[in-house]
Structures are given as C-alpha cells and as structure tokens.
Amino acid sequence: MNIKQIAKAAGVSVATVSRVMNHPENVAPKTRDKILKIMEEEEYKPNWFAQGLNFNKTKTIGLVIPHMLNSMYMEIAKGVEDVAQQKGYITFMCNVEKDKEIEKNYIEQLLTRRVDGIILMFSSLDEKFIRSVEEQDVPVVLIGEDKRAKGFNTVKVDCRLGAEAIVSQLVDNGHDSIGILYGNDPQQESLDMLEGYKNILKMSGIKILDEYIKPVENTIEGGYLGAKKMMAETPPRAIFTTSDEIAYGAMDAIKDSGLKVPDDIAVAGFGNARMSNLVEPKLTTVELPFHKMGVYGARLLFDLIEADGRDEENEDKKQSDPRQIILQTKLRIRKSCGHKERIGEMF
Amino acid sequence: MLKTNFLGLELKNPIIIAAGPWNRDGASLRASIASGAGAVVTESIVSDTLLDVRPRIACDENGAQNIRLYSDIQIEGWEREMGIAKSNGGVVIASVSAHTPSELVYLASKLEKFGADAIEISVSNPMGEGLEVVASHANIVYEMTKEVVAAVKLPVMVKLSQNTTNISKVAKAVKAAGGSCVSAINAVRGILGVDIETAQPTLSTYGGISGEYIRPLGLASVATISQTVDIPICGIGGISSGKHAIEYMMMGASAVQVGTTVMLEGRNSIGKIIGEIEEWCKNHELGSIADIRGKALENLKSFDEMKIEPAVSTVKSVPCTENCDKCTVACMYGAIKREADTVVADSSKCMGCGLCTFICPAKKLKLEW
Numbered sequence: 001m002n003i004k005q006i007a008k009a010a011g012v013s014v015a016t017v018s019r020v021m022n023h024p025e026n027v028a029p030k031t032r033d034k035i036l037k038i039m040e041e042e043e044y045k046p047n048w049f050a051q052g053l054n055f056n057k058t059k060t061i062g063l064v065i066p067h068m069l070n071s072m073y074m075e076i077a078k079g080v081e082d083v084a085q086q087k088g089y090i091t092f093m094c095n096v097e098k099d100k101e102i103e104k105n106y107i108e109q110l111l112t113r114r115v116d117g118i119i120l121m122f123s124s125l126d127e128k129f130i131r132s133v134e135e136q137d138v139p140v141v142l143i144g145e146d147k148r149a150k151g152f153n154t155v156k157v158d159c160r161l162g163a164e165a166i167v168s169q170l171v172d173n174g175h176d177s178i179g180i181l182y183g184n185d186p187q188q189e190s191l192d193m194l195e196g197y198k199n200i201l202k203m204s205g206i207k208i209l210d211e212y213i214k215p216v217e218n219t220i221e222g223g224y225l226g227a228k229k230m231m232a233e234t235p236p237r238a239i240f241t242t243s244d245e246i247a248y249g250a251m252d253a254i255k256d257s258g259l260k261v262p263d264d265i266a267v268a269g270f271g272n273a274r275m276s277n278l279v280e281p282k283l284t285t286v287e288l289p290f291h292k293m294g295v296y297g298a299r300l301l302f303d304l305i306e307a308d309g310r311d312e313e314n315e316d317k318k319q320s321d322p323r324q325i326i327l328q329t330k331l332r333i334r335k336s337c338g339h340k341e342r343i344g345e346m347f
Numbered sequence: 348m349l350k351t352n353f354l355g356l357e358l359k360n361p362i363i364i365a366a367g368p369w370n371r372d373g374a375s376l377r378a379s380i381a382s383g384a385g386a387v388v389t390e391s392i393v394s395d396t397l398l399d400v401r402p403r404i405a406c407d408e409n410g411a412q413n414i415r416l417y418s419d420i421q422i423e424g425w426e427r428e429m430g431i432a433k434s435n436g437g438v439v440i441a442s443v444s445a446h447t448p449s450e451l452v453y454l455a456s457k458l459e460k461f462g463a464d465a466i467e468i469s470v471s472n473p474m475g476e477g478l479e480v481v482a483s484h485a486n487i488v489y490e491m492t493k494e495v496v497a498a499v500k501l502p503v504m505v506k507l508s509q510n511t512t513n514i515s516k517v518a519k520a521v522k523a524a525g526g527s528c529v530s531a532i533n534a535v536r537g538i539l540g541v542d543i544e545t546a547q548p549t550l551s552t553y554g555g556i557s558g559e560y561i562r563p564l565g566l567a568s569v570a571t572i573s574q575t576v577d578i579p580i581c582g583i584g585g586i587s588s589g590k591h592a593i594e595y596m597m598m599g600a601s602a603v604q605v606g607t608t609v610m611l612e613g614r615n616s617i618g619k620i621i622g623e624i625e626e627w628c629k630n631h632e633l634g635s636i637a638d639i640r641g642k643a644l645e646n647l648k649s650f651d652e653m654k655i656e657p658a659v660s661t662v663k664s665v666p667c668t669e670n671c672d673k674c675t676v677a678c679m680y681g682a683i684k685r686e687a688d689t690v691v692a693d694s695s696k697c698m699g700c701g702l703c704t705f706i707c708p709a710k711k712l713k714l715e716w
Contacts, residue, residue: 079395086423292395299422299453325453327394328446 001042009042010035021046060090061301062110062118064103066185068095070218070245071273072290073121076143079294080119087302089116098185100124111136117301119143122186127151139304143297145188153304155296155325159189159270162286162329163196163240166268169284169331170238171204173338175266178206179236181226181246183218190218190242193270197240212236216246223249231257231265238266238337244273247283251336266337281335289327296325348628349621349636351385353579353602354465354502354527356438358385360621361636362592365583365606366391366442366469366506368416369614373431380437382614383621387437388604390418391444391469392425392454404610405539405549410558410585411607412539414474414550417444422457429461440504442467446481448494459499465527466501468492471508473536473555482533483511485520492524502527504581507572509535509564515575522578530581530604531568535561558607559585566598570647573599587616589623596636597643661694662703665711674703674712 007014012031019027020035027035038044063080065073077093084091092115094106103125110118111133118133122144130149133140142154170178180197182190194213201208211233216226223246227239231253239254241247247269254265261267261281269276272287300323349360364370364379366388379387400415420428425441432439441463443454455466468491471482481487488505496503505521507514509532518529534555541548565584572580582595587608595603608616628636662683667690674690675683682696683703690712703712 083421083423086421289395295395295421296450296453323449323453325449326447327450 001044003044003046006035006038006042006044009038057116057305058114059088060092060113060115061298061305062092062094062107062113062115064094064096064106064110064118064120064123066096066098066122066124067218068097070243071275072243072271072288075273075290076121076294076297079291079296080298081294082291083295083298083302087298089302098124104129107133111138117141117305119297119301121297122146122189123149124187125149139301141297141301141304143293144186145192147188151322153300153322153324155293155300155327157189157288157293157327157329158192159288159329160192160196160199162270162288163193163242164200165329165331166270166284166286167197167200167240168204169333170240170266170268170337171200171206173238173266175236175238175337176206177209177212177234177236178238178240179212179214179230181214181216181223181230181239181241181250183216183222183242183246185218193242218243218246220245220249220252222246224253226250227253228257231259235259235265238268240268240270242270244269244271244276244283244285247285247336248275248279251279251283261336262338268337272332276332277334279336284334284337285332287330287332289329292327296327300325348625348634349385351602351636353385353581354440354504356386356464356502358438358602359383360385360624361596361600361602362617362621362624363388363440363581363602363604364609364614364617365604366416366467367606367610369606369609371418372420373428373434376428376432376439377435377437379609379614379617380432380435380439382617384605384617385438385602386440386464387432388440388442388467389425389432389463390416391442391472392418392420392422392458393443394422394445394450394454396421402550405554406558406607406611407539410539410556410560411610412537412550412554412556413534414552414554416472416555422454425458426461429458429463433462438464440465440467442469442506444469444472446470448491451491452494452498455495455499455501455503459501463501465504466495466499467504467506467530468495468526469506469533471506471510471533473508473510473534474553480508480510480536482506482508482517485513485516488517489520489524492521492526496525504528504530506533506583507531507568508533509561509568514568515571518572518576518578522576526578528579528581528601529572529576530583531572532561532565532584535564557584558611559587561585562591566594569595569600570598570644573641574644574647586620587612589620589625589627592620592624593627593639594643596639597641598647599641599644601637601640661697661699661715662692662712663715664689664691666690667709667711669707669709669711671708673706673708677702677706 007017081091096103117139119141127149142152145156182194214226216222227250269283269285272285276283351358351361363386364384370376371390396419403415404413441458445451503526505526521529534557537556539549562585569582579601581602582600583604586605592603680696680698682693684691
C-alpha cells in the first residue's frame, strides 16, 4: 500500500497522512489514531528516499570515528546513536583509522549520500576543509578539542585540568618520580594532558626528566612497550598514562618485569573505560564523560539540522553562533596507585 | 489572601511542590498542579540520565534519606512531558542540574523553549559530588548563574546547600550574577542510621537527608540569607504544616517548597497546608500573606544585641499533678523539686536557662523575668 491508498482507506487527504508521519502533534488525536491503525494493519512502510526528496532530508547523519577498536570512541558513538535513534535518524559510522586521507574520503562519501549532518570525533582535518563541508549546507559538530579548527559547534572536555588533578593526586600520595606515557590520539587532548603533567611537576618542584616522557601508540601494546622502555634504566615510582588502554599495557609490563602495582610502581590512567573497574588492581583514572560527549554532540547537530529548515524569524541570534559544550572530568581513585585519600570518590 | 508574586510570576499561593520523583514527568506534574500548589518544580533534569541506583530512598519517623533523585527522562523527552505538564495550566519551574555552565545553559534554554515558566539551578545535591558540593563554591555558582541568566529570558532561581560554611556568600554570588531568587535548603548530607545486627547503613552510601530533621537548618539558612542579602528566598526543608510554612515566611521566605511531605503523605498534604495557612491568616485578620514576611527577623538578634534580662530569673512554683517529673530530672541546677501536688522552684538556685518551660508536657512552667 502506498500513501495515497492509506489516505483513501482513512478517508483523509494525502497531506493529512503525511502530517501524521512528520508532525503528528498537528493532527487531531482521533484522526491520527485512525490513520496509524490503518498503517499498522497494512504494514505500511514510508518510502524514506521519497521523503528525503520531499523534505530535503534523508534522516541520516554521518559519524566519523578515529579508531574503531578503542572502546572510548565506541562509548561516545553510543551516545550519538542514542539521540539519533530517538530522533528517528540512522547513523553512518565511518572508521578512519586516524588517517587524514581516509577521513577526507569518507566525508566526501557521506556528502554524496546526502547526510543531514556530520559529527567529527577528534578530527585531524583543518578548519578550511571542515568549513567547506558547512558551505554545502551540511551542519558539522566536532567532538573533541581541535585548536586548528575554531568557530564550530563543539563538545569538549578540559583534559589538561583532568591530568593536573590526577598527577597532583600522585604527588600528594608521596610519589616524587612520575613518568608519563602519552598517546598519539586523541592528539590535542594528549598534548594538553602532557602540558598538565608538566605543570604539576613544575609546581611541586619535581624535576621533569626526558626519559620519563614517552610518546606511545594509544593501544594496550603501546602502553606495554612504552612502560618497558621507561623501566629500562631507573623505573619511576608512578606512571600516568593518557588513556586507560595504555595503562592496561603498562600494568602488564610492570608485572612482567617482576614488579608490583602499586607497591613498586603506581599507575594512573585516563578515561575510566568499563574494564578499568575490573582489572587487578583496579585502575585509578580520570573519568571522561564519554556517553555524555556523544549525547551532546548529537544534540548540537540536531539543533542545527532542525533550525536549518525553519525561517530565521524567531530564532535567537545567539543560536546561530557556534555553541560550545564544555564537560568536566572526575577523579576515580582506585587501588592501582594506593588509595588512602579516597574522599573525592567516596561521597 | 494567599496570592503571591514570586519570581515575577503570579502564584495563587506561595506553596510550591519541590523537585523530586513525585514530579518526574508530565503526568505527575499535572497531578501536582491539580493538588492546588502555587507552582511545581520538575525532578532535576540532567545532561545524561544515569543508571538507576536501587534502593535509593529510605525514611523513618523524622524524615528521609535519598541517594539519587534525578530525572530519568533525557532532555529530548521533556519537550513532550512539559507539554503534558502544562496542558491544564499552572506554573512549572524546571530544575536543571549539571557540572559546567555550558551544560546548564543548554538544558535551561531547551526547557525555556519547551514552555517552562522559570528555571531552578540545582547544584547542591550532596550525593556523589565529593565532600564539597558545587553550591559550596560561590565563584562557581556565580559563573553558572551568570551564564544561565544571560542565555534565558526566564527568571532563574538557584537552590543552595547547607553543606557550606557561608551560605550568605553563595547567595550574594547569585544576586551579583543576576539570579532572581535563591531557594534554601537542599537535602543535607547524612546517613539515616545503621542496622546494628547486620552492620548495614540504612542505604549503601551517603545521601541527602530531608524532612523534619532539617527544618531547623533550613530556617537558620533562610534567616541568614534574608538578614544579609537583598534577594527573594524560597524556603525549603521539613515543611509539613501551615505553621512550618509560616515559620519560613516569618524568617524572610517569599514562598516555600514542600517535597518530602508530598513523598511520604501524598499530594493531599498540599491542600491541608494551604488550608491551615488560610485559617491562620483569617484568625489573625491578615489581608495578605506577604504581611508576615520577615516578621520574626525583628526578634532574631545577634549574640551582641541580646539583652541580659534580670540576672536571676525564676520559674514560678506551680500546682502540678502530672507526676511525670520531667522538669525535676532535667533541671541541671537542682532548682526544681516536687512537693505533694506542687512543683516548687527555688529562685536562688534557678539560673533561668529555660529548659523546663520546653520540657513540661503541660506547659505549666514559665520564666518570670
């Protein structure tokens, strides 16, 4: 059955049936229920492609993910999808493997598929490229800090503050030699965390040593190798890693070297991925609100998509300025770095 | 008689149903409005609904403890719920809770669009927030309030916490940031009790204590704010009768919120409270409830201002057949004795502390200055 036949069966116009699908709140409840009942009985499925042509909307969004195997990106993606689903949208997920060319290529592909908007998660693209997408009337939202791309709707977390909090915690626990394993992604956040690490060491009068600062792949293996290298000469008393995955690898390396966490080397991660509460000893870390980041990314995008079709008459000017949602981290003190001072986490 | 202008809104009375699960969605808000309350506050709406904590509410004869009472409906869903809530009219205040100004701005602007009449910023919940609740930091409260005030056209009320050393400072920050009003107080961090047979605390983590337990704290907070900051106050904490509501108003509150009583005794308690206030106003020939605002503050003095009344105060000896002996036991100065059908007070020993006048169930004892 098509929309015309549904309209005929219900004794209403095609426009009314269309309204039931798109703006049910504008249809009298009695009429609406009647039409919905017929649709259900006839197992009517609207033709989304045709709908896209009519309303210039395909009800799809693109979500560009740096690296699919990292659970933090998947938790963010879940946040995006939860909102998209509620809005009746399909999410195209594109795994770009941290490669700029793949990322560009995927975005081109999304544009030819006429997505209604795109969310770029920790993008490596520059402002000019992203702007060119917007110029095609496809709204863009960034999740993650990107100092090279300013003036976009963005959801970000101040990771430097989070790193400062956790490194201070290590210093307060009496550790005076602290190493850092910082990942290659998310790029800007990792550099911010490195900066935070250095700030606290400087403030605490602890010497910053090059051998205790190691760039690594943001993977378990990266953490393992980095920790092995760091421990080759004089191991530090504590290691801070810019992701929980790196921390898992580091803990493994410490155990393989015949040392104990936290007795010989304390470990603190970043992110609070699901596993961090299960590894032994449980990982002290900084909670990143992954799901919330995704949820807000999607919210900002749908605000743009929905504002798009409307006249600008009653829209506040404020709305058209790019919005920034800044979220907060939270310490999760667990046993991997000793936990006498659990006050922050307990209450 | 009870009509009140609050937050620039015309309320038919100053009794507001506070944020909580009894106002968790459109239907329950509509039911709360139907109870006759002057306004209702939604359960606190957050950025991202969290997992449920179960169990999360406990109570005893003096109040309740909760360990998480936030809305489980995402902001997207509140468009629909707000429509349902307001379908029969009524004033709906949207409570929002978040950790950063940008989140609060987002939530508040959405709720403004969905039809809320005012915003209550609730950053004073003592659960899962570290020892220092957000509302104990005047500078953070200032930032949050300022950004929300700039983003919405609605009046903005900020809910304060007793878990701070200087509530007046925080209220001042709200005023400086352009907030329309403060509400005080939120639940106070506490533990309701411990089962000594199983060594189990009543609930599995620290929670917010509400009800009877916190009314004296709420009264003091409201009085402190009204004596130090020129900003309208909505009194909260342990209100279950008209008398309690009047007490808060006499301490300077323009309106009050009722939460735990609605939870434990149902929405009918609102009608009872309103009835009692009306009755009291009638008996005292008051044209408007606003006339009593701040009345008791004149009699609330600082330590320095208190006059030392006659150095030796005495309790008058009175005939008494109560046989409870509460006064003789409680008198720490050995001034009260029982003699046959009389309670005899020795004026040379009485220090005028006043305890016996409160402990006597028949209210027979009085201080004579």
